Amino acid sequence: MRFPGGVEAVRDVNLAVAEGDFISLLGPSGCGKSTLLRMIAGLLEPSSGRIEWARDSRRELGFVFQEPTLMPWATALRNVALPLELAGLGRAEAERRGREWLARVELSGFEDAVPRELSGGMRMRVSIARALVTRPRLLLMDEPFAALDEITRFRLNADLLELWRQERFTAVFVTHSTFESVFLAERILVMTPRPGTIATELHVPAGDRAAPEFRTSSSYAAHCRSVSQALAAAMAA
Structure with a gap:
């Protein structure tokens, strides 16, 4: 995605999203996460490339913005x-x-x-x-909890995850929080600084995330460490 002023926000992104996925787009501010989310939603048209749907389900999506709106x-x-x-x-x-x-x-x-x-x-x-x-079959969320205090954010993270388990919608969640991405997502896509591309993909096993004490477990800490290292490598690339 290249904006009229010449800023290239996203480059060479190749991403497959399966039904029922919970994906986190993780990266620094300005790396194109929100731009990519808006392209998925159809709010922005890619400058080049295409977005393909297995069937006509673009109408079956919900979008949660950074502000409640x-x-x-x-x-x-x-x-x-x-x-x-x-x-x-x-x-x-x-x-x-x-x-x-x-x-x-x-x-x-x-x-x-x-x-x-x-x-x-x-x-x-x-x-x-x-x-x-x-x-909706697809829920897009653009850093919806970023402005909230930590206690409220933790609670809403847990509530969102429970709704996803009940409803099994597909979720793409934008965040710049390593800890939030590990708690929520099965697939964590680490993006580089602008122009954003996907540097690496990490997985958090469903069995780990299902444990009630996951947030305080050694497994959670290990996943956070791995994701932090991947993010640091993407920033330095």
């Missing part, structure tokens, strides 16, 4: 129900499903709250519920 005048329920109503679902059914997803992100009782009445973590939960209410 909620309608400030609308309640949490109205924000979550909106994608269903835009898809033609009746308001009553859209709100029923909206309530269901607010409950799944632990926001029962806050249906009538507007965004200014919610904490940052709660607003992000509403954004996640809005992205998942249509049951």
